[in-house]
Amino acid sequence: MDIEKDIEKVVDQNVIQFTKDIKSFIPDNIFEIVISYAFSFVLAILIFVIGKWFVNKLVKFLGRMLRKVDDIDETLVKFLENIVYYALITVVILASLNKLGVETTSFLAILGAAGLAIGLALKDSLGNFASGVMIVLFKPFKVGDSVIAGGASGTITEVTIFNTVFLTADNQKIIVPNAKITSASITNVNANDTRRIDITIGISYEDRIKQAKEVLTKIINDNSKVLKDKAVGIAVTELAESSVNLTINVWVKASDYGSTKAELLEDIKITFDEVGITIPYPKQDVYQYNKN
Numbered sequence: 001m002d003i004e005k006d007i008e009k010v011v012d013q014n015v016i017q018f019t020k021d022i023k024s025f026i027p028d029n030i031f032e033i034v035i036s037y038a039f040s041f042v043l044a045i046l047i048f049v050i051g052k053w054f055v056n057k058l059v060k061f062l063g064r065m066l067r068k069v070d071d072i073d074e075t076l077v078k079f080l081e082n083i084v085y086y087a088l089i090t091v092v093i094l095a096s097l098n099k100l101g102v103e104t105t106s107f108l109a110i111l112g113a114a115g116l117a118i119g120l121a122l123k124d125s126l127g128n129f130a131s132g133v134m135i136v137l138f139k140p141f142k143v144g145d146s147v148i149a150g151g152a153s154g155t156i157t158e159v160t161i162f163n164t165v166f167l168t169a170d171n172q173k174i175i176v177p178n179a180k181i182t183s184a185s186i187t188n189v190n191a192n193d194t195r196r197i198d199i200t201i202g203i204s205y206e207d208r209i210k211q212a213k214e215v216l217t218k219i220i221n222d223n224s225k226v227l228k229d230k231a232v233g234i235a236v237t238e239l240a241e242s243s244v245n246l247t248i249n250v251w252v253k254a255s256d257y258g259s260t261k262a263e264l265l266e267d268i269k270i271t272f273d274e275v276g277i278t279i280p281y282p283k284q285d286v287y288q289y290n291k292n
Helices: 002-025 030-067 074-099 104-121 123-138 178-182 209-222 254-275 283-291
Strands: 146-149 152-159 163-167 173-177 194-203 233-239 244-253
Touching: 030 074, 074 123, 074 152, 123 152, 123 163, 123 178, 152 173, 163 178, 173 178, 194 209, 194 254, 209 233, 209 244, 209 254, 244 254
Parallel strands: none
Antiparallel strands: 146 152, 152 163, 163 173, 194 244, 233 244
């Protein structure tokens, strides 16, 4: 029995000592500290949520104001919206961290060093950013233009700080890095209000050139989309192996280019068939056709 009492006494003493050790690590004002940190955490969350909401509203307001300015294109507006958004959201994040007790001065120093390292690793992205700035400043195209650049062709829907977004005629979305666009030639299809349509048509050597020109002139004059105040060209451009090639040049509005060219080609074929003017096949194709 004495041994059991001694063991219990030793155990009690150890428990008391352990409890004292634990209490020594816990401040007397633990409750106030927990409340203080909880309040700071909640306040930091509120700063972030409200700040993000405010940034979104401010960016939208900026966009509306910029769109009211004369001669400012949508490309520049969206680019500035992106720059302002990322700059302000960074400030909001830093304010939230500061409320949590994070030393933002040291954080900015670390962020700067990390930014340098990341910048070296992401030099291609920085190149895309620089190219995006060049696109906005020099304006080789704007949102809504039909463009061929960077291996893609379509209508420009957006220019971001890193990429340019194309929408193709068959409704596909193509995202091209800005650096790829500025490193090669850029074709802005509808940069001007008008475009010239060039069509080369071959007629048989047995057909009369004068008759073919008269037919082509009538087709051009009957098309309402062809601009009548612009010069029209109809000339023999080649005496080919199996055909006499005539090239017509007409001017149309840039928006009418595709539809007008299709109409002219169809009208030429139908009218040539009606008046008996032959559009010859290449000899090899004729031989292959007859063989089949």
